[in-house]
Amino acid sequence: MAVSESATDFVSAANSYLVDASQRWILYLEAMRQRGLQYEEHMAQTAPNVLDYQPELIVDGRTLPRPVNYLLVRIVPPEGVAVDETMRPFVIVDPRAGHGPGIGGFKADSEIGVALHAGHPCYFIGFLPDPVAGQTIEDIGRAEATFLEAVAARHPHAEGKPCVVGNCQAGWAVMMLAAVRPELFGPIIIAGSPLSYWAGVTGQNPMRYSGGLLGGSWLTALTSDLGAGIFDGAWLVQNFENQNPANTLWSKQYNLYSKVDTEVERYLGFEKWWGGHVLLNGEEIQFIVDELFVGNHLACGDIRTSDGKEIDLRSIRSPIVVFCSHGDNITPPQQALDWILDLYDSVDEIRSYGQTIVYTVHDKIGHLGIFVSASVARKEHQEFASNIDFIDVLPPGLYEAVFEPKPGTDPNLPSGEWFMRCEARDLDDIRALGGNTLEDERRFAAAARVSEINLSLYRALVQPWVKALVNPAMAEAARKLHPLRLSYEMFGAQNPALAWLDDAARKVREDRHPVAPDNPFLKAQEQASRQIVEGLEGWRKAVEHQSETLFRAIYGSPLLQAAVGVDTTSQQWPRRAAKSQLHDELLAKRIAELREGFTSGGLLEAGVRALVYVGLARGGADERGFEAIRRLRRDGERSSQLTLEGFKALVREQFFMLLIDSRAALQAIPALLPDDVEQRKSVLTLLEEILSARGPLAGEAAERMEEVRRLFAPSAPSRPRLSVAARKEN
Structure with a gap:
């Protein structure tokens, strides 16, 4: 009897799963059909976009x-x-x-x-989807x-x-x-x-090796030439897809299939953008690859x-x-x-x-x-x-x-x-x-140089023949055959084999029988899916490891580096911005101007200088303090006349004064303050409110605040004692 019941349960579970699976398959195909029709409608628009506004x-x-x-x-x-x-x-x-x-x-x-x-x-x-001819x-x-x-x-x-x-x-x-x-x-x-x-980390970030392993940007030039001077953005999307084969080949579609009752709207919304492939001029993509990603x-x-x-x-x-x-x-x-x-x-x-x-x-x-x-x-x-x-x-x-x-x-x-x-x-x-280490940088510098050489060879020996053979009609036909574009169009209006889907999907929704979550066949399906994902993830990791190993072996060769002109003895990094003597001269001039301005200004300058001085001890700021700063700007002397840009310039000026000579900048504060005791107290109270907005002051910040109180006191000496910051410097 027990065996009979067990067999009955098994058959019932199998039937329930088969009904659900077949219904899901029909609804999945219908979703793919909607995806294809959506793609065709989207691409037919003059200015397609996915803005929700x-x-x-x-x-x-x-x-x-x-x-x-x-x-x-x-x-x-x-x-x-x-x-x-x-x-x-x-x-x-x-x-x-x-x-x-x-x-x-x-x-x-x-x-x-x-x-x-x-x-x-x-x-x-x-x-817009199509570039203007000649745009860069x-x-x-x-x-x-x-x-x-x-x-x-x-x-x-x-x-x-x-x-x-x-x-x-x-x-x-x-x-x-x-x-x-x-x-x-x-x-x-x-x-x-x-x-x-x-930049990246060894053992991670494999996409950065792609340019070197393909021999550089000559392939970009070839792709543009095969497009009659136009580069198909679908190839860029394909590069993104290749980074995660588990998601591309399985998870994305399986997620739709397994949750087809609730996932369709989200899926179609994303696919509308993901499938909206656009074009670039060959000159544009060549600049991007040569100057940025490889160079x-x-x-x-x-x-x-x-x-x-x-x-x-x-x-x-x-x-x-x-x-x-x-x-x-x-x-x-x-x-x-x-x-x-x-x-x-x-x-x-x-x-x-x-x-x-x-x-x-x-x-x-x-x-x-x-x-x-x-x-x-x-x-x-x-x-x-x-x-x-x-x-x-x-x-x-x-x-x-x-x-x-x-x-x-x-x-x-x-x-x-x-x-x-x-x-x-x-x-x-x-x-x-x-x-990267210095050795890593040399490898990428060698790859960049090899790219330049290969591109020059391609342009001299191959490009004239490709351009002579390709015309715009051929290029357009090739674009339509791109695998990513075909994956949308094969479910579109041009496929008569899917005409039955509308009626079939309607009938399924009218009589939908989802399987119970504890169905053993559904659990087996989920387990199979996890194993497929794990297998694809293992494949990805193996390919990425081999790619990195190959890149490091090829472009780490001292012989290759020497052959392409990479200095293997220099301790200078191949790509570092040069220092500017003009900047140093302008900086020295600016410092002299700031020193002359230590005693220029009034209560607002003194308040901001004190605020920055105490705030520097905390090593940061948060929006609570800024909300209180708005009041300083609103209530301080002359502050209501300042634009935000003017207030920003004032904060930066006081910051730089403290940065170049905190002692002298603080010594000058009493000279900026008015004789009106109430005005001093008002600004000091506001400073305390701002600085305590993120919590009570402690440690060095509290010491600095006490110093500010002395500076704002009516009897503040013209030359106060050494500041906390200055004492630390000495």
Whole structure:
């Protein structure tokens, strides 16, 4: 009897599973059919995008003197969302990395969404699928400069210049433009953006070896030539897919199949963007590969504009916020941050250029999650948008943004789940994330030189024949046969074999019988899926290990390095920015000017100088203190007349005075104070409120605050005793 019941249960479980599996398969095919139809509809649009907001065209890049396929649009605030025209505008720049535009405003919880809800007017820079003939990366930079000028002109009363957000490959484009036209920019946020292209950790980050193992950028030139001068962005998407074969070949589709009752809408929403492949001119992609990904010329200042101007990232005057993640296998933290090590030898050197760099490293989010994850939008991007003015007035230096849950009902914090503080960091904190050795750098330098040689050989010996054989019609036919494009089109309207799906899917939904979660066959299915993923992961790791081993063996050869001109004896790193004698001379002149200004100003200068002096002992700041600083700006002498830019300049000036000679700067404070005792007490009370916003003062900060009290006392001597900082120096 028991055997009979067991057999009956087995047959029942098998029947239930087979019904469910067949129904899931039909619904899965229907989802793929919708994906194909969506792809065809999307690609047929003149300006396809995945924005979840209504755009309003402001400037069409095709109408500019050097036309490009880029557009500037204003994001129309959705119903119920009000923006303040006096707040600085946000400009989100989407990456042109094979996919179409819109990922920055893909959903309500997005970079655009959080900027709008913080009250900022919002603009978006996107692009059309086809490039304008002859457009270059430099032309795009000129167009984006025109776009930012247009945004600034539309907001003449805004407190602060536009905050520009560059996602992925848009990040390096924004940084290049900011180095050439620094006057156009407010704070810059670069999310998942590579700037130091050789950087990484041994045993990780295998994508950086691809260029060397393929022999360099000659293959890029060949692909463009086979496209009749056009590079298909689908190849870039294919590179992304290749980084995670378990997800590409199995998990993504299996997740849809196994959760087909609930997953279709999310899947189709993402695939609309992922399959929106765009095109680039051959000149554009060649510049990107030669100058950036293989050549690594950006951070060391080896790229020049057509008029000979050097692109030096040290010329950027706006605060730079770098958002990266340990879980990002496309732009690991080293590629996002090591440009700082390429440019500077110390934090003092960062300060000498007047730069403020804030970085944050997420624990695990992947590359796309940096732009599309709702949780990231509600935390990191929300805090950046809410605190962009706070970031803008931070003194020059290197900081790490740390996010913590909002503590209770703190009156010094705005609404939200999180609050942000910026902790002072050193270059050793960047180095601690891992990176290349000198030997690694020589390997990449050798790969870059081999790339140059192979590209020259290709252009001399092969390119003329390829160009003679390929015409635009052939190139277009080849693009349609790309495997990624076919994976969408095979489920589209042109496939008559799927005409039965609509009726079949309707009947399944009317009589759906999902299997029970404890069904043994379903559990076996899940186990099989896990084994497939593990197998593909093992294959990926083996391929990556072999790729790294091969790259290190080939390009680590002293013979090859010597043959291509890499100095194997020098202790100089192959890619490091040169030091500027002119900068040193200007710095010395600026220091002399600051010394002369120690006794210039009044109560506001004295208050800010004291605030910075005590704050330096804490090694950072948070938004609670900034909320209180707003009151100092509002209530202090002359402060109501200052713009945010003026207040920022004042904070920086007082910071530099303390940096070059804290003793003399403090000795000058009594000379700045008015005789009115009540005014002194009022500012001193406000200083104490600001400095205690993040908690009671302790240690050196408390000592410094006591010193400030003595300086603000009506009987303060004209030459006070040595400051705490000065005593430490001596």
